[in-house]
Amino acid sequence: MVQSNLCTQFAHEIGRIRPLDDEAMRMTDVRLGNLTKPPGSLGKLEDIARQLAGITGEVDPDLSRKAIIVMAADHGVCAEGISAFPADVTPQMVMNFLSGGAAVNVLAKQAGADVVCVDIGVNAELEHPDLYARKLMHGTNNMAQGRAMEHDTAVQALLTGIELVETLWNKGYRLFATGEMGIGNTTASAAVMSVLTGCSPEEAAGRGTGIDDARLAHKIEVIRRSIAINEPNVEDPFDVLGKIGGLEIAGLAGVILGAAARRCPVVIDGFISSAAALIAARMAPDAVQYMIGSHLSNEQAHKKLLDAIGLAPVIHLDMRLGEGTGAALCFHLIEAAQRLLREMATFDSAGVSRG
Numbered sequence: 001m002v003q004s005n006l007c008t009q010f011a012h013e014i015g016r017i018r019p020l021d022d023e024a025m026r027m028t029d030v031r032l033g034n035l036t037k038p039p040g041s042l043g044k045l046e047d048i049a050r051q052l053a054g055i056t057g058e059v060d061p062d063l064s065r066k067a068i069i070v071m072a073a074d075h076g077v078c079a080e081g082i083s084a085f086p087a088d089v090t091p092q093m094v095m096n097f098l099s100g101g102a103a104v105n106v107l108a109k110q111a112g113a114d115v116v117c118v119d120i121g122v123n124a125e126l127e128h129p130d131l132y133a134r135k136l137m138h139g140t141n142n143m144a145q146g147r148a149m150e151h152d153t154a155v156q157a158l159l160t161g162i163e164l165v166e167t168l169w170n171k172g173y174r175l176f177a178t179g180e181m182g183i184g185n186t187t188a189s190a191a192v193m194s195v196l197t198g199c200s201p202e203e204a205a206g207r208g209t210g211i212d213d214a215r216l217a218h219k220i221e222v223i224r225r226s227i228a229i230n231e232p233n234v235e236d237p238f239d240v241l242g243k244i245g246g247l248e249i250a251g252l253a254g255v256i257l258g259a260a261a262r263r264c265p266v267v268i269d270g271f272i273s274s275a276a277a278l279i280a281a282r283m284a285p286d287a288v289q290y291m292i293g294s295h296l297s298n299e300q301a302h303k304k305l306l307d308a309i310g311l312a313p314v315i316h317l318d319m320r321l322g323e324g325t326g327a328a329l330c331f332h333l334i335e336a337a338q339r340l341l342r343e344m345a346t347f348d349s350a351g352v353s354r355g
């Protein structure tokens, strides 16, 4: 009963996601064509301007209030020794986000964005006035021994992401980005990628926080074992999420779907955020049009994962931090696209001859 109630809420939200607004994109193309530049010469910045119009239904939307939603959670699979760092780093970094000392805080501040720090499943008791306390479990169960979480918990995590976007939307935020913190979460993300794209654990696994060759071989074996023991159904993203996913991955999939349902752009950060984006895409294919790929992470499988979603990253800086750091940098390019459209002279106003 409870489960069907949650699923009904979720289905209602998914049902709100619509294709982009063709007329707003056409009007943007007309405006871009009148600006003092050869047609298409601003490349991907023009694509972004067009996409923003399609998403919002406005040629020049006000996206000045922006939030990076950083979902933090722990992973039972850390017991298998798959990370270069101890699980204690997850709660420690959450406190660092809340004190403003993490990389994402610095980059968010520079971009004029707010960091929204969410405990959706950290294995520690955390208290801070700015923390969004939404803990559903004290970390997932060890997926190498059985399912990571109950089906219902995965749906609750998805709804938590949607609820956060709604709360922030009501405060005036119109541009969102995904970010995360969770020691062990590249293992869960690689497992999700392997099942949903059909690639091997070798192809999906990477070095995460910086593991050596021996630990990488072990990580691949743990992913293989987790998939074998749980037998997730490739046709059912809820099943995949519940058996081999993570609480922050589920929460971020909810953030993405919630943003799409409210016609807001959502910038996808690195490898873990992209695993969440793949889940969201399988739940609601139209949601992909609301996503903006930010950067290409150095996590080796990221390119393949983005290809599976249909996203092209705009920044290549060899970063592999997560937290929302790549997405924060992408905010500058989004603002650049908007300013060009808003502030450039037209051929007529500047008296420049057309070709």
Ligand SMILES: O=C(O)c1ccc[n+]([C@@H]2O[C@H](COP(=O)([O-])O)[C@@H](O)[C@H]2O)c1
Pocket: 082, 083, 084, 085, 180, 181, 182, 183, 184, 185, 186, 187, 207, 208, 209, 210, 269, 270, 271, 272, 273, 297, 298, 299, 319, 320, 321, 322, 323
């Ligand atoms: O976003 C990325 O592309 C990315 C790539 C590698 C590592 N990370 C971060 O590192 C942590 C996971 O690494 P690991 O090795 O513990 O699975 C987690 O906190 C992520 O935010 C993030």
Ligand SMILES: Cc1cc2nc[nH]c2cc1C
Pocket: 085, 089, 093, 180, 181, 182, 209, 321, 322, 323
């Ligand atoms: C220190 C540290 C900071 C991070 N931020 C995101 N993932 C991280 C992993 C580590 C280990």
